[in-house]
Amino acid sequence: MLASELARELEGRLEGDDREITAVAPLDSAGADDLSYLSSAKYSGQMETTGAGSVLVDDQFKGETAASLIRVSNPYAALRRSLEMLYPPDELEAGIHPTALIHASVAPGEGVSIGPYTAIDADVTIGDGTVIGAGVCVGRGVRIGAGCTIHSGVVIYRDCVLGDRVELLANAVIGSDGFGHSREGGVYLKMPQVGRVVLEDDVLVGACSTIDRATFGETRVEAGTKIDNLVMIAHNCVIGPNTAVAGQTGMAGSTIVGGEVQIGGQVGFSGHITIGDRSIIAAQSGVIGDIPEGAYYFGYPARPQKEWMSMLAGLRRLPDLRARVRELEKRLAELEDRAE
């Protein structure tokens, strides 16, 4: 593909020579046939030394470079489209592997692929074009929409519901029993977990993440929400649409999260709290109360970001404060002596 063709596809502007593009590579290792991109001003120094033939940049970049530039309004979105064009997905051999065990009551949709050693239980529905990997277990009565991708090793427990274009990465677990026990006579007795999990359209769940079924009712992840690896969503949580949850975050039971929320990695939410739409929760925060719409929280216990920043600044200036108090004590004692 030529840089000029790519610029046209991206509705961008080519500055410099027209070059052949065969791959995408980082600025610091790209060669003459590679497309690269400037992700932030922090890396603009690399523009002077990069060997990349062509680079996606926004209107802000003014520096020196030997590379041809493709100016676009949103380089990250342009990168996404470039990758799609330069790396078209393999044609999968559609079809159902002869070792896939599919219950007689199941009639997969058109163009469905099911990998080896996968087991699909009774009364499961599978929409058109859905791809299921190897060694997957799908429990009784599960409903899977169209265009989904269920990677190898995933376990989906009975009665869970997946919308269209849902993607579950390897070894994720959907619909395991919630962690609920009633303490009676000094021992824990398991609370039956009879609810289900609903993942709406375009939800993504990362590798080795676990989403527990509701005790009763539903654990629900709304449309377009993306969940990273090793995340734990407990029973009866509800996460609104188009929210992003980074890796290793955990939500205790009945955490209610709004839409378009951004949650960093390793955040913990105590249960029975409500997180407002469009809020931002910084990595490693511990959230133990409600958070209003649009707020930016961090720390443990999580507080508005400005409040924590001033607390941390105060903490760093504590030695100075203690020195000032010591000085005051000395001067005051002198004054008292003179006053005697």
Next chain:
Amino acid sequence: MLASELARELEGRLEGDDREITAVAPLDSAGADDLSYLSSAKYSGQMETTGAGSVLVDDQFKGETAASLIRVSNPYAALRRSLEMLYPPDELEAGIHPTALIHASVAPGEGVSIGPYTAIDADVTIGDGTVIGAGVCVGRGVRIGAGCTIHSGVVIYRDCVLGDRVELLANAVIGSDGFGHSREGGVYLKMPQVGRVVLEDDVLVGACSTIDRATFGETRVEAGTKIDNLVMIAHNCVIGPNTAVAGQTGMAGSTIVGGEVQIGGQVGFSGHITIGDRSIIAAQSGVIGDIPEGAYYFGYPARPQKEWMSMLAGLRRLPDLRARVRELEKRLAELEDRAE
């Protein structure tokens, strides 16, 4: 089932009309045929608006409601029994799937179920009534008691021991090698891990949790202890009976935890420490020393809860303290000027 019948089974008291109950649902979405329950006074406002036909409550509740009430001493325990009665588990098709690979030396007990594509190695014992899911791997010499439930995708390494009624949720790993390396000549050489894992009666291990075998000797989880999802228990840990460990908590090697301990989510324990019986460790704590019996600890490094609370309160009042010091400095300077 009628509300009056349920009240009798629960040794509770029906107040209001007798109604048919067909399902259990949350207060905010329940209908006339649903049983709901009031989990805490925090939600008692929902009692005025709920559409639930019947609600489990304790003796404290005095509010307005259109629902019939079933008064019980412990609503959570009553909910557990109600779920068991209203949602009896499916009759599983007992039996061993023809694709299950079971070594010739293994003689499963009575009524054992083993799912498709599961592999059971030599010299494994499996007690009566145990259910093993699909795609499970059980290593040589493993002993599994009666009435256990081993969900799909679980891996149990050789020589581990499970008591009766142990439950392992999907993709959990029991008996993987501990993380032990000897640094010699600038490189890490793996310490052989020749011990085992013992899970006593009624232990539960959540989805994608990992419990490492001992370097030598045992990693042991005692009877009745419940472990949530994505928890890591390292080599040579011992956890006492009837302890609860919430999600994403991790214990480094040789952590010794007592019985009836309550451990929140995302807690970390450095190794070679001892945690007393009946202690409580708040979520996200970092525990780097011993904790006495019955103590309530939190924070990092974990300290008695009251101590951390007063430290945090002091931190929040730091700007005020600094203002007071500034004021003192000003007043003292004036006084000094006058003294000259």
Next chain:
Amino acid sequence: MLASELARELEGRLEGDDREITAVAPLDSAGADDLSYLSSAKYSGQMETTGAGSVLVDDQFKGETAASLIRVSNPYAALRRSLEMLYPPDELEAGIHPTALIHASVAPGEGVSIGPYTAIDADVTIGDGTVIGAGVCVGRGVRIGAGCTIHSGVVIYRDCVLGDRVELLANAVIGSDGFGHSREGGVYLKMPQVGRVVLEDDVLVGACSTIDRATFGETRVEAGTKIDNLVMIAHNCVIGPNTAVAGQTGMAGSTIVGGEVQIGGQVGFSGHITIGDRSIIAAQSGVIGDIPEGAYYFGYPARPQKEWMSMLAGLRRLPDLRARVRELEKRLAELEDRAE
């Protein structure tokens, strides 16, 4: 094996009677035929009461004991060699299980073992002596070196590369898609993830850990680095050689970690930062900036260890500081009164 033979093999010195050694056990449960070892001075009190016949100690130990001593310069390294000698690994039945599905384009090396229900896709290479467990999925074009051990339930996505003697514990996931989405028109569109993962020689990855493929280019773990359970390595991270990463740690995208770094458990790294060689990061730290070579950091945000220690000490003395300020205010007011 006799204690005298073992002492000779370890280039150590036997003090006391020569005894038969048949197993290794901890000081507090070892018997007359067991070898034990004194891991640190903290446990030297156990030397007086231990029933162990023989104990590995270093030159520092001077206490009372009934056990025979094997003096060595490095007891931990000696323990490693003793375990290797006393617990030789089982002779595995080498060979490829008849249910293993191996694409016709794959020609495994000499002495390769592949377990039941494992699926190996097209164009995979497998070096001599590599052992692959049950229920493993290996994607198209993956290259696996010699002497590797891939445990049951592992998923390796297409095009990833493993050097020699790499070990992957159960249910680990290598090469899943990185968590990258471009926000366009209010929704997240998935960034194609077309890079790969490279694990160099002697890398170990723990159970249920996930290492994401690069968006483009490589996610790379260099030779000899050991990664514990439930760790998450995001896209485009690079970890240098002989680094140790403890359990449940997470690295966001493009974290660059040096060689011989020691990283505690539950640490979080924000992306696009650089961690110097031989640095040490304490457990539960949150690292949001670069760390210089050889530094010892902890806390959130991570700072030099001494700085945080003095901040924490200041925090603990805050009530005292506040009392001193109150006293100053009182004394100053008295002085002002007298000055009037």
